[in-house]
Amino acid sequence: MNQGHFIVREREYEEFLGILRKLMVDAFAKVVFLVDKNGTLLASSGDAAGFDTTSLASLAAGNIAATGGLANLIGEKEFSILFHEGERDNMHISVVGERLILVVIFDRRSSVGLVRLRVRKATERLSLVLAEAIAASNDPTGGIEEMTEADIESLFK
């Protein structure tokens, strides 16, 4: 059973953020997002304020899931990179360590070749941090386990 949680602590979060910041600068991107494959936003860098990040995360995950389904139909494990070209902005979506999705939005100041190159580097580093986060998820600490039914009930008051 898919039990347990995926936990990101302060340390891994800061590391993720550092990698995203560097990727954004190196790839001349407008904004960079890191999303959980289940559709939750983990971190972003750049001017994310102009985006509906919750919807973006959910749809990027849906996009990867749907193309993964297509890949299986032709005997591939998954399509690990998706590229959407727009009139003004483009979107590069890639899978990180089978668990996360990296979304890079860029315009004509950059190019798909450069983004792909920088994403590859960043993915290596993100995968290492992800491995730490997964290891830490097996040893959760910090409040959730102390949650009571009264706490849960208080959400509905």
Place this chain on the structure above:
Amino acid sequence: MSFINYSSREINCKIVYYGPGLCGKTTNLQFIYKRMNPEARGKMISLATETERTLFFDFLPLSLGEIRGFKTRFHLYTVPGQVFYDASRRLILRGVDGVVFCADSQLTRVDANEESMENLRVNLREQGYDPDKIPMVIQYNKRDLPGVASLAELHALLNRRNVPEFESSAATGIGVFETLKAVIKLVLIDLKKGAR
């Protein structure tokens, strides 16, 4: 699988509304969207056909408040109910933390409900879940219509696990929030168990 971010102090959980075509899954989400405080809900996304049948999923993010300093966020999804969209249903179940099975109470839909429940169990197993353990509630929808099966019949057919069950009329909102509240509670109790 819930996602807990200790840095931003957030708990994120995924709830999926499952059930046969036209049972009212999307209507549930639409009612929740209409009635929730705008500060507590995000934008609702519907990936639907031109005739408003769900093609891939509907999505509604909710933010319900804090527990022990953690913001709680729930992502509600519906699956496409029509039989031939099974591949999409499987994808949407990935990473699910809790399921609302929405049944259509009309007598003519009894078989469709059973088929959909069986399909849910198969797809959960395929995603690595135990269908007898995942947090689940059942909603018997369309109770306001004529020609509906009795609760006892529906219970016998669909609720062998004896999970919490609710009567509803999603179009008017009856039972919608009771169902949502029940599944959220089960998900959080499960989350707490998993954290031990």
